[in-house]
Structure formats: C-alpha cells, structure tokens
Amino acid sequence: MRKAILTGLALCELTSAAGAQVEIIDPAGLKYDANSALGIPAATIGSPATPGALYSLFVRIDHGKRSPTHSHPDDRIVTVLKGTLYVGSGPDRLDPTKAQAVPAGSAILIRAGTPHYSLAKDGDVLVEETGRGPTGTTLIPGAAGN
The missing domain is CATH 2.60.120.10 (Jelly Rolls)
Structure with missing residues (x-):
C-alpha cells in the first residue's frame, strides 16, 4: 500500500495493490x-x-x-x-x-x-x-x- 500526501489540496490518496483509491479530505487544508x-x-x-x-x-x-x-x-x-x-x-x-x-x-x-x-x-x-x-x-x- 502506498500513501501520497498532496499538500495544498489536503488530500491523502491511499492505494491498495488492487488499485482501489480512498481520498481523505481535511477541510482545514482546502483552498x-x-x-x-x-x-x-x-x-x-x-x-x-x-x-x-x-x-x-x-x-x-x-x-x-x-x-x-x-x-x-x-x-x-x-x-x-x-x-x-x-x-x-x-x-x-x-x-x-x-x-x-x-x-x-x-x-x-x-x-x-x-x-x-x-x-x-x-x-x-x-x-x-x-x-x-x-x-x-x-x-x-x-x-x-x-
């Protein structure tokens, strides 16, 4: 499993080996x-x-x-x-x-x-x-x- 943090958008993408994606949204970090x-x-x-x-x-x-x-x-x-x-x-x-x-x-x-x-x-x-x-x-x- 990999984890990428996209700063500025406050989104975290978690990708499993199967390719499913989950985005964690932090409202405090949004523009x-x-x-x-x-x-x-x-x-x-x-x-x-x-x-x-x-x-x-x-x-x-x-x-x-x-x-x-x-x-x-x-x-x-x-x-x-x-x-x-x-x-x-x-x-x-x-x-x-x-x-x-x-x-x-x-x-x-x-x-x-x-x-x-x-x-x-x-x-x-x-x-x-x-x-x-x-x-x-x-x-x-x-x-x-x-």
Whole structure:
C-alpha cells in the first residue's frame, strides 16, 4: 500500500495493490474561494459542472453571516460538521427569526428548486454539501436578505 500526501489540496490518496483509491479530505487544508456565488467561502471537491458527477462543497459561514435566499437545480445533502447551522426554506420560513437550528452531526436534504438560506447565529459553522452535477445557484429576487 502506498500513501501520497498532496499538500495544498489536503488530500491523502491511499492505494491498495488492487488499485482501489480512498481520498481523505481535511477541510482545514482546502483552498476556500471567497468569491462563490453566495459570497461565502467554499471549497469544491469533484466536478459540480459535469452531468451525473458527484461533488462536495465545503462551506464556511462565519458567525453572524448568512447566505442570501437562493435555490439549486439539484438535490443536496448538507451535513453540519462544526457549529449550529440555522436554515430557513419555503414561503413561511424565509424570515431569519423562523430558521431551524441544525446542530453539528446532523444532516438535511434540500430538494432541487427549494428556496432556502442559512446563517450562523451562535458561532462559526462548517458544512459539507453533496450532490450530483450539474449544479448552480439562483438568487431569489425580493426574498428576505437579498
């Protein structure tokens, strides 16, 4: 078995004699792009533009920050890795005072086309969003916080 550490990407590749690969991803070592569609730092793993391709986004939301209300064309599973994420969705949930708390270790499924937002009220938050491409982000005009 060999082990290669790719610095800068924070990925470790473990290859067995049979050729199976496992990549260990350390979110702390990823390159976060502050210019994401929502203005929130995110790092991308995989190929979100490729139809059917699996991807993950590691998203950091600093204490007191929130995403604008938006939607995506694909289903996403969002796992809270650190902190408590507050999420609002649907016509009666676009008010930040009605956002639901999602603590670390919990996951939520956000269906394609669902208007939603997230915020970090209690401290910094780190989430991993996983889906299948192609994906994108559509801001919801006139929604709370936009």
